Amino acid sequence: MAAAAIEAVELRKTYVTTRGVFRRERVERAALKGTNLSIGRGELFGLLGPNGAGKTTMVKIFTTLLLPTSGLAGILGHDVVKDASAIRRRIGFVFGGERGLYWRLSGLDNLRYFADLYRIPPEVSRRRIPELLERLGLLGRERDKVEHYSRGMKQRLHLARGLLNDPEVLFLDEPTIGLDPVGARELRSIVRELADAGKTIFLTTHYMFEADAICDRIAVINHGEVLAEGTPSSIKRIVENQGVVEFEVAAIPADRLAALRALPGVSSVAVADHELAQVVTVHCARPTEVMTQLGVLLEGIPLQKVSSREPTLEDAYVQLIGESA
Amino acid sequence: MSRVAAEAAVFARSTYLQYVALFQWASVRGYLAYKVLLPVTQIVFFVELGVYATGRQNALYFALGNAMQITANAGIFGVIATVANERQYGTLPLLLASPANRLVTFLSRAVVNVIDGISSVVVGLVVVTLLFGLDLRQANLPLLGLCVVVISISTAGLGLMFGSIGLVMRDAIILANVVYYVLLIVCGINFPVSRLPGALQIVSYSLPLTRGVQAARDAAAGASLAHVGGLLAGELAIGLVWAIGGYALFRALEGYARRGGLQEAY
Amino acid sequence: MRSLARACVSAFRVSTRMRVVSPWAYLNWLVFPLLFASVGLFVLSRPGAASSHVAYGILGGGLIGYWSVAYLDGGNGIQDERWSGTLEQIFAVPTPLWVILLGKILGSLLFGILSFLPTVAFAYIGFHAALPHLDPLRFVVSMGVLTFSFLAISLTLTPLFALWRSAFTMLNGFELGVYILCGFMFPIALLAPWAQGLAGVLAPTWGARALYGSTMAATPQDLAAWWLASIGLSCVYLVGAYFAYRLVGKRARISGDLALA
Numbered sequence: 107m108a109a110a111a112i113e114a115v116e117l118r119k120t121y122v123t124t125r126g127v128f129r130r131e132r133v134e135r136a137a138l139k140g141t142n143l144s145i146g147r148g149e150l151f152g153l154l155g156p157n158g159a160g161k162t163t164m165v166k167i168f169t170t171l172l173l174p175t176s177g178l179a180g181i182l183g184h185d186v187v188k189d190a191s192a193i194r195r196r197i198g199f200v201f202g203g204e205r206g207l208y209w210r211l212s213g214l215d216n217l218r219y220f221a222d223l224y225r226i227p228p229e230v231s232r233r234r235i236p237e238l239l240e241r242l243g244l245l246g247r248e249r250d251k252v253e254h255y256s257r258g259m260k261q262r263l264h265l266a267r268g269l270l271n272d273p274e275v276l277f278l279d280e281p282t283i284g285l286d287p288v289g290a291r292e293l294r295s296i297v298r299e300l301a302d303a304g305k306t307i308f309l310t311t312h313y314m315f316e317a318d319a320i321c322d323r324i325a326v327i328n329h330g331e332v333l334a335e336g337t338p339s340s341i342k343r344i345v346e347n348q349g350v351v352e353f354e355v356a357a358i359p360a361d362r363l364a365a366l367r368a369l370p371g372v373s374s375v376a377v378a379d380h381e382l383a384q385v386v387t388v389h390c391a392r393p394t395e396v397m398t399q400l401g402v403l404l405e406g407i408p409l410q411k412v413s414s415r416e417p418t419l420e421d422a423y424v425q426l427i428g429e430s431a
Numbered sequence: 432m433s434r435v436a437a438e439a440a441v442f443a444r445s446t447y448l449q450y451v452a453l454f455q456w457a458s459v460r461g462y463l464a465y466k467v468l469l470p471v472t473q474i475v476f477f478v479e480l481g482v483y484a485t486g487r488q489n490a491l492y493f494a495l496g497n498a499m500q501i502t503a504n505a506g507i508f509g510v511i512a513t514v515a516n517e518r519q520y521g522t523l524p525l526l527l528a529s530p531a532n533r534l535v536t537f538l539s540r541a542v543v544n545v546i547d548g549i550s551s552v553v554v555g556l557v558v559v560t561l562l563f564g565l566d567l568r569q570a571n572l573p574l575l576g577l578c579v580v581v582i583s584i585s586t587a588g589l590g591l592m593f594g595s596i597g598l599v600m601r602d603a604i605i606l607a608n609v610v611y612y613v614l615l616i617v618c619g620i621n622f623p624v625s626r627l628p629g630a631l632q633i634v635s636y637s638l639p640l641t642r643g644v645q646a647a648r649d650a651a652a653g654a655s656l657a658h659v660g661g662l663l664a665g666e667l668a669i670g671l672v673w674a675i676g677g678y679a680l681f682r683a684l685e686g687y688a689r690r691g692g693l694q695e696a697y
Numbered sequence: 698m699r700s701l702a703r704a705c706v707s708a709f710r711v712s713t714r715m716r717v718v719s720p721w722a723y724l725n726w727l728v729f730p731l732l733f734a735s736v737g738l739f740v741l742s743r744p745g746a747a748s749s750h751v752a753y754g755i756l757g758g759g760l761i762g763y764w765s766v767a768y769l770d771g772g773n774g775i776q777d778e779r780w781s782g783t784l785e786q787i788f789a790v791p792t793p794l795w796v797i798l799l800g801k802i803l804g805s806l807l808f809g810i811l812s813f814l815p816t817v818a819f820a821y822i823g824f825h826a827a828l829p830h831l832d833p834l835r836f837v838v839s840m841g842v843l844t845f846s847f848l849a850i851s852l853t854l855t856p857l858f859a860l861w862r863s864a865f866t867m868l869n870g871f872e873l874g875v876y877i878l879c880g881f882m883f884p885i886a887l888l889a890p891w892a893q894g895l896a897g898v899l900a901p902t903w904g905a906r907a908l909y910g911s912t913m914a915a916t917p918q919d920l921a922a923w924w925l926a927s928i929g930l931s932c933v934y935l936v937g938a939y940f941a942y943r944l945v946g947k948r949a950r951i952s953g954d955l956a957l958a
Contacts, residue, residue, distance in 0.1 A: 121953065166953060171789055171949040195791045203780025210715050222707035223790040223797065224698035293762075464870025476882075477736070478836040483883040484740045516714045524773060605724055612732040622739045 110167060110180070111275050111306035112123040117177035119330075137163040137331040140177065145323075146291050147274075150301035153310045154311040156427060160330040165279045168308065168384065169199045181275060194222075198273035200264045200281055207252045207366035213239075214248040214261050217270060224271040229268070238266040242296065259290035265296070275306045282316060294320050314420040326423055328430040334422075344422045348373060349393030352384040353400065353412040365403055369396060374428050383410070389417065389425055448488035452495035465546075471500040478563060478620055480531050490563045493653055496620040498555045499582050499644045502548035503614055506586030509544035511597045511607040527548055541587040541674070567651065574650040574659065576637045585639035585670025598684050619644055639673065642666040704792040707799025716770065716808055719952040726812045734758025734816040737882050738824045741941045748829040749884075752912045755828055757882035758952070760905060762812025762876065764847065768868065771805035771851030776861035788949065795852065795942050802851045805846055815865050826913050835920060836913035842924045843904030849931035850900065856941035860948060861900070900930035901926045 109269050117139040124131065137160045147153045155161050166172035167179050170190040179186040183194045207216055214235070220230035239245045242262040252260065261281065268276060278297065282290035301307050309315055317324045318338045325335040329335045334341055358366075358377060363386075371391035377386045380390040389394045400409065474497040540681055552686060559566060593610065597603030613623065618640040635641045643666040646659040677683035716722045734757065741754035775798065778784040787797055820826040858865045868875075877883060878896040884906075885896045896902045903926040910917045917923075 122892070162952070169789055171950065172946075172953045199789065201785065208711065208715070208781065208783060209709065210718065215711070215714075219707050219711050220701075220786070220790070222704045223792045225704060225785060225791050228703070302902060317872055318877055390754050442913060458863075461866055464866045466885035468867070468874070469872070470876065474878050476873040479887050480737065480740055480883050481886055484746070536706060602720055605720060608724065609728055609732070612729065616732065616735050617737070621736055626739060688950075694779070 109266075110144045111147045111149070111182055112151070112308055113178070113180045114141050114143040114144065114164070115178040115418050117141040117143075117164070117167065117179055118175045119160075119172065125352055128429070138167075138174070141327075141332055143325060143335070145306065145356060145416070146342045147306050148301070150298065150307045150320060151309065152317035152324040153308065153327055154312060154314060154317050154324055155204060155310075155327040155425060159328045161327060162279055163330075164327075165199070165201075165308070166278050169197060169277050170194060171356045178294075190229050194350075195271065195327070196273060198268035198271060199277040200261075200268040200280045203211060203284070204257075206264060207260060207267075208285050209253040210251060212249045212251055213244055213266075214323065216252060216263065218264060220267050221270050224339070226271055234270065234272070235266075236365075238269055241249075241349065242266050242278070243292070247312065248430050257397045258285050258292075261285060261289070265293070265382055267270070273305070273309065276300065276307045278307065280310055281311070282311070290316075290324055305363065314423045316418045326426045328427050333426045333430055338419055342417070342419050344425065345385055348391060348417050348421070348425075349396075349414055350417050351388040351390060351393045351396050351400070351412070351414045352385060352419055354380075354385050355404070355408040356382055362404055364405070367428070369399060372396065374425050376428060387421075387424075389421060456631075466551055467554055470504065470551050471558045473501065474498055474504060474555050474559045475562065477615075478559065482620060491565050491651060492648065493621060494556070494559045494563065494565060495647050496644050497615075498552050499557065499579070499647050500618065500620045501551045501555050502515065502579065502583045502612055503586040503589070503611060505544045505548035505551055505573070507589040507593055507607050507611055508604075509547060509590060509652045511590070511593050511603050516560060541591055544587045544632075545580075545583045548586065549579055552579045552583070569653040571653055571655065574656055575647060578647040578650055578657075578659070578663065580645070581666050581670075582640060582643035585643060585666050585673075588638050588670035588672070588674035588677065591674045592680065593677075594683040595677045595684060598681065607692060614638065614640055617641075637669070637671045642669070654686060701792060701796050703893075705796050705803075706792070706796045709804045710800075712801040713804040715806070716804060721807060722770065726762050726808055727815055729765060730758040730762025730773070730812040731760045731819055732758075733882070734819055735823075738826060739819055742820075742824050742826050742883075749909070749913065751826050752828055752909055753882050754824070755817055755826050756813070756908065758816035758819075758911070759883040760879075760908075761876055762816065763806075763809040763843075764879070764881065764901065765872070766805055766809030766812065767802075767847040768875075769915075770808065771802040771847070772854035772858050772865070772898040774805075774855040775803045776865070779859070785917045788905075788946075790873045792848060794946070795938075798852065798855050799819050801857070802848060805851065809847070810840075810844070823938050825925040830912055832859055832911045832916055835916060836908065838924065839904060839907035839911050843901060845907055846900035846904045846931045848929050849934040853934045853938040853941060856938065859945050860941070875899075875901075880903060880909075880912035886908070898930065900927045900934065903927035903930070910928060 117138055118136070118140055121135045121137055121390070123133050141160075143163065153161050153164065163172065167174050167186060168181060170193055171184050173187060173367065178267070182196055184192045185192060193331075211219070217235050217238070218231065236245070236389065242265060244259060244262055244266065247255070249258065254261065254347075255263065265281070267386050268278075269318065281297070282293055282318075285293065286295070297307060297309065301320075301322070309321065310315075321338065323335070323337050323405060324341060326333045326341070334344060363375065366372065367386065369390070372388055374389045374393070376387045376389075378387070388396055397412065397414060472529065474494055478490050478493045479495045482490055510546075559565065589610075593607055596606065600606065617624070617627065617635045618637065618638060620640075624635045624641060627635060642662040646662040646666065649659050734754070736756045738754040741750040741757075775784065775794075778787055788794060790797075796905070843860040852870070854864075878885065878892065879899055880896065885893050885902060888896065903923040907923040907927070908922050910920050911921065
């Protein structure tokens with residue numbers, strides 16, 4: 107465990123809730139089903155998955171906010187269950203969003219308060235806070251109340267708060283969600299800089315291109331299980347021998363869809379509903395063959411914009427998620 | 432279905448929904464805390480205070496006064512709470528934009544609170560009578576019951592006024608809290624109105640409760656309806672004035688809101 | 698140690714700053730105490746009233762305000778972090794939760810003790826009522842003992858309110874019951890023996906008793922015993938609080954509901 111910055115061994119988390127008022131029913135929901143991960147120091151690791159996949163649960167376990175039901179989780183050699191206080195000093199976390207800051211206080215007051223709660227010596231925080239404000243583009247607005255900040259500014263303030271104790275490991279849970287493209291890009295470049303400076307960063311996202319753009323390694327999770335893990339290139343190889351055929355139809359009947367799926371070499375077919383048409387994406391081993399079959403299979407149905415292309419990381423992700431659904 | 436029957440159906444359904452959907456203490460514990468414990472402890476507190484100050488022989492004076500004041504709890508808080516809750520759940524604009532008969536909607540709120548108020552008083556009085564061994568043998572109990580009903584109605588009228596204010600004032604429930612306790616001071620609940628400065632006495636008689644409490648005390652001493660009829664009529668009249676004022680304010684504010692004046696209120 | 702003290706002071710400062718702008722805070726330390734003081738003074742300060750009655754009229758409103766702020770504001774220390782969405786953040790800092798809450802509760806108590814200002818002033822201006830006798834030293838010590846009891850109770854209530862919402866509801870419903878049992882506006886000697894027994898396990902009861910004792914012509918002999926009783930009970934509550942905090946921490950980490958309002 108000493109070498110890894112973040113480690114999970116057969117990590118499980120099951121939530122137990124009760125349903126109903128008079129006859130209380132016990133409902134169990136498995137959020138993590140035996141996850142194994144190992145992240146080295148200085149890595150920028152991305153965890154990808156759709157909503158409800160278990161990403162936030164995993165982050166909360168790593169940040170000591172949640173106890174696992176079974177298995178082990180360790181940060182910098184400390185167990186999350188037994189050594190929570192040792193971990194808390196050395197990590198930072200950013201959950202982002204609208205909550206997590208004191209709206210009626212200024213950005214500066216928020217940072218000063220959390221600096222004290224992180225037990226940072228005053229001489230250190232006096233120097234570090236202005237540095238963080240400048241680095242995150244908040245200088246000049248630090249005395250304004252947080253309730254007057256834009257979404258992007260709040261996110262940057264969250265990040266400043268997460269960096270107050272100069273953490274060795276930083277957890278970012280969907281950091282760019284709700285940001286405009288420019289703001290998101292700025293945040294991603296800051297995150298990359300932090301990783302280049304030696305911090306270990308664990309990032310969760312459901313944007314594939316984000317993970318592809320900045321992460322050293324990624325894992326794809328769904329329904330509490332890690333489906334694939336590796337560098338972006340190695341994940342792309344899942345769909346390496348695959349091509350993608352895409353076309354648009356007004357509406358594809360169920361029987362034709364089933365026939366398409368049954369074609370030899372077709373590994374998955376995804377249908378996306380757009381305003382005026384459906385876009386059908388076919389992952390297959392031999393795209394040319396599939397294209398020639400389309401005319402026969404979908405006889406009588408007008409096809410538009412038929413194309414074939416190389417698979418992207420997003421296709422790999424969609425295939426992995428689609429298979430696990 | 433005839434027009435009247437249709438309105439009656441709306442009224443009944445609306446009343447039921449007000450009660451179920453919008454009361455904050457929608458649980459057994461909440462009911463116990465706010466509808467039993469709070470009223471009872473209020474009565475006990477002021478009875479003990481009164482006994483300490485003036486002797487045990489006056490326990491009934493304080494018990495009756497505070498028991499009647501408890502009805503104002505349902506009357507004032509009930510209406511304001513439903514308005515505040517509608518704002519919180521975001522249904523207030525929907526209500527104002529709906530074609531619902533305003534009077535029916537308005538009155539349905541009050542009915543629930545009147546019933547609530549009566550039940551609170553009954554619980555409070557029963558507990559306190561047992562706790563302090565109060566002697567009600569001389570009391571004209573049916574008349575006392577009538578006083579309770581009249582006070583419930585008149586304080587609901589006051590509540591309707593505050594409910595309308597609650598449409599525009601975000602923290603109207605704070606105002607309701609204050610008014611509730613101000614009633615303790617000015618309505619002759621724990622000491623005669625005559626002890627108040629002159630100007631304040633005018634306020635006392637402009638509010639519900641003052642005459643009703645007096646009538647209740649007389650009823651407890653064995654008075655007849657003829658004796659307290661004037662007081663009860665005055666009590667109802669005051670309640671009606673507040674209710675009418677509340678309804679007028681409600682319609683005026685609604686018009687103002689429609690003309691775009693109250694967007695921040697939501 | 699210094700860093701913990703700094704965190705506590707910071708929590709005190711931040712919570713005080715946010716309390717000053719909240720309308721509810723003024724309701725609890727200013728408006729309600731004045732309303733209760735008014736009723737108390739009208740009832741207790743009739744012409745010819747005994748000096749002990751007058752003392753209850755003068756100090757009762759302040760005590761009620763002080764207690765209200767302590768349990769409503771102080772007791773909701775964890776809940777209001779939850780409502781403002783910052784509970785996860787403060788839960789996962791290296792500073793123990795109880796240190797942060799201590800700072801917040803001290804802020805509440807400071808605010809609460811201010812209740813005495815308007816109520817005593819009102820008694821003097823409105824009713825020409827002043828404390829006929831006062832032993833300043835014993836009064837200050839008694840106030841300190843009472844403050845310690847409120848601190849202990851707030852520190853105990855905070856995790857309880859976080860664990861069980863119904864605890865807050867029930868205490869809210871029983872608010873006037875506390876005024877009765879703790880003898881804020883009249884002595885508990887009036888109550889039935891069973892009620893007096895119940896009152897005896899409440900630390901503020903002894904603190905309030907000592908406070909009023911220090912305003913009597915002849916200072917009661919048992920004042921020191923009352924101080925000790927209050928302090929002793931407060932310490933018992935603190936032991937309970939310790940276990941309650943551990944339970945909160947554990948429960949929160951198992952259920953993960955720090956983020957839920």
